Amino acid sequence: MRNYQNMVFSTAMRLLTNQSEAEDVTQEVFLRAYERFGELQGSPTVGGWLKTVATNLCLNHLSRYRSRWTFFSEIFTGDSDAGGEPEMEFADESNAGEELEARDRHELVEQAMQKLPTAQRVPLVLYHLEGLRYEKIAEKLGVSLGKVKTDISRGREALRKKLRLTLELENSLT
Amino acid sequence: MNPDYDKQLEAAISRELKALPELAAPGALANRVMAAIGQRARVPWYRRSWQTWPVALQAASLVVLLALFGGLCLGGWQLSQTETVSFALRRVGEWSSGLSTIGNTLNVLVSAAVLVVKKLGTGVIVTCLIIVGLGYAMCVGLGTVYFRLAFAKREESYL
Numbered sequence: 001m002r003n004y005q006n007m008v009f010s011t012a013m014r015l016l017t018n019q020s021e022a023e024d025v026t027q028e029v030f031l032r033a034y035e036r037f038g039e040l041q042g043s044p045t046v047g048g049w050l051k052t053v054a055t056n057l058c059l060n061h062l063s064r065y066r067s068r069w070t071f072f073s074e075i076f077t078g079d080s081d082a083g084g085e086p087e088m089e090f091a092d093e094s095n096a097g098e099e100l101e102a103r104d105r106h107e108l109v110e111q112a113m114q115k116l117p118t119a120q121r122v123p124l125v126l127y128h129l130e131g132l133r134y135e136k137i138a139e140k141l142g143v144s145l146g147k148v149k150t151d152i153s154r155g156r157e158a159l160r161k162k163l164r165l166t167l168e169l170e171n172s173l174t
Numbered sequence: 175m176n177p178d179y180d181k182q183l184e185a186a187i188s189r190e191l192k193a194l195p196e197l198a199a200p201g202a203l204a205n206r207v208m209a210a211i212g213q214r215a216r217v218p219w220y221r222r223s224w225q226t227w228p229v230a231l232q233a234a235s236l237v238v239l240l241a242l243f244g245g246l247c248l249g250g251w252q253l254s255q256t257e258t259v260s261f262a263l264r265r266v267g268e269w270s271s272g273l274s275t276i277g278n279t280l281n282v283l284v285s286a287a288v289l290v291v292k293k294l295g296t297g298v299i300v301t302c303l304i305i306v307g308l309g310y311a312m313c314v315g316l317g318t319v320y321f322r323l324a325f326a327k328r329e330e331s332y333l
Binding site: 002005006007008009010013014019023026027030031034035102105106109110113124125128129153156157159160163 | 180183184186187188190191192193194195196197198199200203204206207210211214226
């Protein structure tokens with residue numbers, strides 16, 4: 001269990017962005033693994049199995065417990081796009097990459113991810129960290145393929161702004 | 175959107191995210207899981223889900239269930255043969271004959287309605303149909319608008 005607990009917890013934390021919920025999901029994942037101990041013991045795919053179960057439990061949790069208040073909160077507050085949130089403070093664009101230590105950089109990326117709206121963060125995590133394809137993400141989330149692509153694209157753009165990422169193409173244009 | 179820009183952005187974000195190390199799970203998590211496993215193991219077998227029962231008990235429970243089902247079917251059939259039940263069934267049959275009276279009345283009412291429609295003429299009927307159609311379309315339109323107003327945000331934020 002100790003070999004996989006960080007992986008499962010990371011998956012849950014990045015999808016849920018809530019420590020206690022992530023801990024609950026991690027616990028449930030290992031309880032399920034315990035029930036299938038006979039099948040999983042010594043299996044080379046145990047890591048993948050744990051990750052898939054963690055992802056599915058997180059998505060179930062999000063759709064079951066959050067949709068109720070999200071429905072009402074978003075009706076009254078409008079679109080929860082990243083635009084309305086105050087932008088985090090970062091170092092100057094020019095030397096951000098040089099000045100930040102790798103650990104600080106990771107922390108900033110984690111924070112930027114947590115600040116993304118759920119509708120953008122979840123497909124982004126599923127695509128980049130879990131390696132799912134657009135079609136699979138659409139299927140898992142129960143939304144259209146177009147929406148998944150749009151949300152991921154918006155999420156990337158929001159992250160780019162938050163992290164002050166500079167692309168080669170931008171540099172060549174300016 | 176420039177496809178090159180999209181590709182570069184995807185690659186850049188992918189690089190940033192994949193470089194992230196795993197988050198450290200809280201130290202107490204392992205103990206918590208072990209405690210939950212212990213607690214679950216202490217639950218007696220008959221209070222756990224059927225899938226987790228021992229195979230012998232699963233087989234025995236299936237046999238018992240089949241026997242119960244068979245007994246229920248046989249008992250029901252035997253009961254239907256008794257005098258009391260036959261009498262009760264006859265009474266039910268008598269009551270249901272009242273339904274045919276209601277059917278006859280409805281038939282007469284429909285015939286009367288058809289006669290009235292024939293007397294009114296085509297113009298009135300077409301006008302009535304148009305009014306009904308417009309009313310239906312209005313209901314569908316308003317319903318769609320309300321549905322979109324209420325659920326558009328929800329679809330957008332599916333989580």
